[in-house]
Amino acid sequence: MKTTLILTSALCSLGLAAHAQNKEVNVVSWGGAYEKSQVEAYNKPFAEQTGIKVNMLAADNPATPLKAQVEAGNITGDVFDIEVSDAIRLCDEGALLQIDPAILPAAADGTPATDDFIPGALQECAVANIFWGTVIAFDSTKFPEDGKPSTAADFFDTAKFPGKRGLPKNPKRTLYLALIADGVAPDQIYEVLSTPEGVDRAFAKLDTIKQDVVWWEAGAQPVQLLADGEVVMATGYNGRFFDAMVGEGKPFEIIWDGQYMDMDMFAIPKGSPNPEAALEYLKFATAPEQLANQAKYIAYGPARKSSAALVGLFQDGKTEMAPHMPTSEEHMKTAIMDDPEFWADHSAELAERFNGWLSKN
């Protein structure tokens, strides 16, 4: 009797071990340099430490396949890297697993995760991994040394700083800039935007440069437009500009005025094929060291306070990353935080208004 018990438990544990070895987790992210940074900083050490295989899949916006998979009832992804507004919306719609912040690893000094994450980085169903900024960059060869643009208002001043501007073709990352340039304080943006007069004001400001704007849609475009000399100033994602400046030696400069801060979060859909492995991955990836390590590969800020001190050099071995982080204290002074609730309410309406405005000549 006793031997049978021992034998069965031994067999069971063998089976469990074998099971653990076959585990895998499917992560859906955004592709490009960002995905590469996640592979280096999260996936490789995770696979090494746990033996769980990580399959990385790329999507234009992972929230779209996530919604499609949930609606079709055929979920193939385990972890999705999505924006905050999508995380909140999908969570409210019951598509995501709730994540208890208590299970997340604490900081090295013992600070619990709930205090260590930057406010807003922990949502009911999602945990942030990076902060990224939409910033203004300009081609420094196009302006004299003593006459370079330095504020968001300069972006709209085509008399003083002649040349075309590059802007994204969506309301979320244009209206705020118009209001900042029009003199609205960063923390007042959403208050102003939630009134019809405020929206009119933003569009009126955009009207002043409408004829000088080249609209872009993909994140690689503003960098290309600047490099081609098609525009002299453009807004774009700070990581992309950093790549062009440090990685490719382009003569660009970033204006850290009125940067728009967004978060990317990890979420697990209800009914994912490997929920335990997914949760393991989420816990591992959002630990302080991993988040800090990611900054070695891309200029996006870690979502934890304790990671900031761990941020070191770029992968070229000489560029100090801390001053390039959108989350650095200096840059946060004039930053606008994304308001996911506002956009969940108004994105469709403002997108229609924006497109209507665009199609008018």
Added chain:
Amino acid sequence: MANALDPHAAIVATAGGLDEGGTLRTADGQPLARALARSSRRARRRAFLLVLPLLLFILITFVVPIGQMLQRSVKNDGFSANMPQLSAWFHENPRGTEPDEAAWAALAADLSAAAQSRTIGVVGTRVNYDMPGTRSLFTSAGRKARGGIEPPYREAVLEMDAKWGDPKLWSVMREASSPYTSNFYLASVDRTRDDQGNIVSAPAQQQIYVKLFLRTFWLSLIITCTTFLLGFPVAHLLATLPTRKSNLLMILVLLPFWTSLLVRTTAWIVLLQQQGVVNDILVWLGVIGNDGRLQMIFNRTGTIIAMTHILLPFMILPLYSVMRTINPSYVRAARSLGATSWTAFRRIYFPQTLPGLGAGALLVFILAVGYYITPALVGGASGQLISNMIAMHMTQTLNWSMAAALAALLLGGVLILYWVYDRLVGIDNLKLG
């Protein structure tokens, strides 16, 4: 039937024979009609089995998804499925009834139930489609209502947010309480419903879709015309040159056809942008000054140029295949009878190319109407098409019902054009090769 004077009957009588009843029979004694029916049934069945894989393929990959899309454009049960009590109240009470305490009780009960089952977001999203800015009203009420709401319900709900008393909100909720709605189609043609449920024009700033539909069809028409003007001489040249030369030319037509769409589109950006190759050459030649560089891309012009190039092979190839079969002696005969070369072309040659032209024009037009990637990259503000709005609703606002309604209208427009084409030219005259 068995009439000696009927030669047909006589032949049958000698070949198979007639029985006493006068029924035609085959050699082995089966009634001819039945044998014929059986053999033709067998042939029909075999033919059916041969096309069955294709039929299933079409059913699974075309009919079912298009059907689902059409259903989604009218059906959105996000509200009705998750707010059952309030939906029931709306069905029992006609429009115009002031919400009584029973209605507020139903609302309160549904809110806390939906919050507990985490479906309140679906409800809010559905209402937000028709009344922007209300999604957070539902989610925040849900958060507060999770523990249940105490009576009197009207005061309790209004205390959470005074917006709940808005008659417009109740009108929108009534609309949404039925799983089927025409609102997405209304929005697609820039219409909306007012508080009383009447159909009215959307606010001026929100009116974009009708304009974009018209622009899409107008630009597609222009692109069809330019591909015809550019493609016709090329197809003619291909069809009349000696084989060796025409093969070489054909490669020049096919090579871009095989090149990736994205590569060709970005190539046009390199060529046409303000600091691009074409502008550089013009400046170098002194045609334009350095500050007078032409804006040829990121606008409507860019969309037309790039899409004309990309769709040109779809015009040339059907034209070419039809022109190949036109006998040159017809034109020669016309010339020998005294026609000028223009008359010979106009009255003899051109009419014979019409089947190819019809096929090419239909192909180019339908492809152009649904084009997405090229206008997205080179269209700028004025060169966007309706497909870009469909993509926006699919990927950004995640309002798939709206995307489905727009797509259904686009599909309907193409079908109507197809029907008109059939009426005017006749679909039998279509020739692809």
